[in-house]
Amino acid sequence: MPADSSPAAHGGDIVVVEGLTKTYAGGFQALKGVDLRIRSGEIFALLGPNGAGKTTLISIVCGIVNPGGGTVRVDGHDIVRDFRAARAKIGLVPQELSTDAFETVWDTVKFSRGLFGRAPDPAYLEKVLRDLSLWEKKDAKIMALSGGMKRRVLIAKALSHEPKVLFLDEPTAGVDVELRRDMWAMVSALRESGVTVILTTHYIEEAEEMADRIGVINHGELVLVEDKTALMRKLGKKQLTLHLQAPLQRLPEALASPALELTADGHELVYTFDAQADETGIAQLLRRLGEHGIDFKDLQTAQSSLEEIFVSLVRGGGNGGAGRGAQA
Known part of the structure; x- marks a missing residue:
C-alpha cells in the first residue's frame, strides 16, 4: 500500500484558505480576502460577533x-475542482x-456513513454511539x-464516515452545563485520536478551555490568528491589587503614574501592567x-480573560483590559 502523501499524514496544514471572498446578492460582502491555515490535529476556535x-x-x-473568489483545500483537495474527495474528509455539525x-x-x-460511500462498519458506529452516550438510545x-x-x-452523523476534519458550528448552544462539559471532553478525545476540530462558539470559555489556537473574524476579515497562550500573554493585561494596612487620602506625587490607581475609599492600590512585560516592575x-x-496586608493579581481580549479586538482596541474577577 503506498504511503499517505496527504498534508495531514505529515502533520502539516490540513485546511488551507487563500484569498477567500464572498459577496451575497444585494452587495453584502461577507468575506474579504480571508487567508487561514488550520494545522492537522489541532483544535481551532473561530470567534466573532x-x-x-x-x-x-x-x-x-x-x-x-x-x-466568490480565492481557493480552499482540505487535505490537499480543492473544494471546487475535487469536491467529493474534499467533502469526504469533512464532518459538519450544524x-x-x-x-x-x-x-x-x-x-x-x-x-x-453510506452517503459518503463508506463500507458498512457496525463496530465503528457502535463505538461512536457509545462514546457519545447514545448506545442505549440506538433504537x-x-x-x-x-x-x-x-x-x-x-455529532455521531458527522463522525459516521470517519472524517479527518470536524466542524462544530455553535455545538453547545442551548444545552445545559453538564452536557457542555461532556462535549468538551469528547472534543478533546477526538483531537487525541487525530481528528482536527474547528469550532465556532459564543461561549468564549469553550475556546479558553479547549482551543490550541484562536482566530477572530469581524466584518468578513480575520482580525487575528494566534496560539491561545501567546494571545493571552501578548494582549492580556494584569492587575496587582494591594490591600493597604491604613487608608490613604492621596498618592504621594513621587508615586503618581497612569498605571497606579488609588481606589475611592483609599483602601486599595491597583497597579495595571502588560502581561508580557517584565514583572520586576512589581x-x-x-x-x-x-x-x-x-x-x-494582602495582595492579589488578576489577568484579562479571553472574553475581554475578544471584546477589545472586535471594538478595534487591540489590547485586552485586565479583569478584576480571577484571583491568582
Whole structure:
C-alpha cells in the first residue's frame, strides 16, 4: 500500500484558505480576502460577533456555499475542482437540529456513513454511539430524544464516515452545563485520536478551555490568528491589587503614574501592567511603597480573560483590559 502523501499524514496544514471572498446578492460582502491555515490535529476556535462571517466561512469550506473568489483545500483537495474527495474528509455539525425525526438513531447514523460511500462498519458506529452516550438510545426514534441527545446524534452523523476534519458550528448552544462539559471532553478525545476540530462558539470559555489556537473574524476579515497562550500573554493585561494596612487620602506625587490607581475609599492600590512585560516592575513598586511608609496586608493579581481580549479586538482596541474577577 503506498504511503499517505496527504498534508495531514505529515502533520502539516490540513485546511488551507487563500484569498477567500464572498459577496451575497444585494452587495453584502461577507468575506474579504480571508487567508487561514488550520494545522492537522489541532483544535481551532473561530470567534466573532453575529454576522462577522463565521458561518459563511465554514459553509464554503464544507461545500454548502460557493466561494466568490480565492481557493480552499482540505487535505490537499480543492473544494471546487475535487469536491467529493474534499467533502469526504469533512464532518459538519450544524447549529440547527435538522435530522429525520422518524428515523432511529442507528438508522440515521448508518445512512450518513453510506452517503459518503463508506463500507458498512457496525463496530465503528457502535463505538461512536457509545462514546457519545447514545448506545442505549440506538433504537429510539429521534423525535423522542431530548435536545441535548439530538445534538449528540448530529455529532455521531458527522463522525459516521470517519472524517479527518470536524466542524462544530455553535455545538453547545442551548444545552445545559453538564452536557457542555461532556462535549468538551469528547472534543478533546477526538483531537487525541487525530481528528482536527474547528469550532465556532459564543461561549468564549469553550475556546479558553479547549482551543490550541484562536482566530477572530469581524466584518468578513480575520482580525487575528494566534496560539491561545501567546494571545493571552501578548494582549492580556494584569492587575496587582494591594490591600493597604491604613487608608490613604492621596498618592504621594513621587508615586503618581497612569498605571497606579488609588481606589475611592483609599483602601486599595491597583497597579495595571502588560502581561508580557517584565514583572520586576512589581518589585520596584513594592520597594518604593516601603520607602514612603505605605504598608499592605494582602495582595492579589488578576489577568484579562479571553472574553475581554475578544471584546477589545472586535471594538478595534487591540489590547485586552485586565479583569478584576480571577484571583491568582
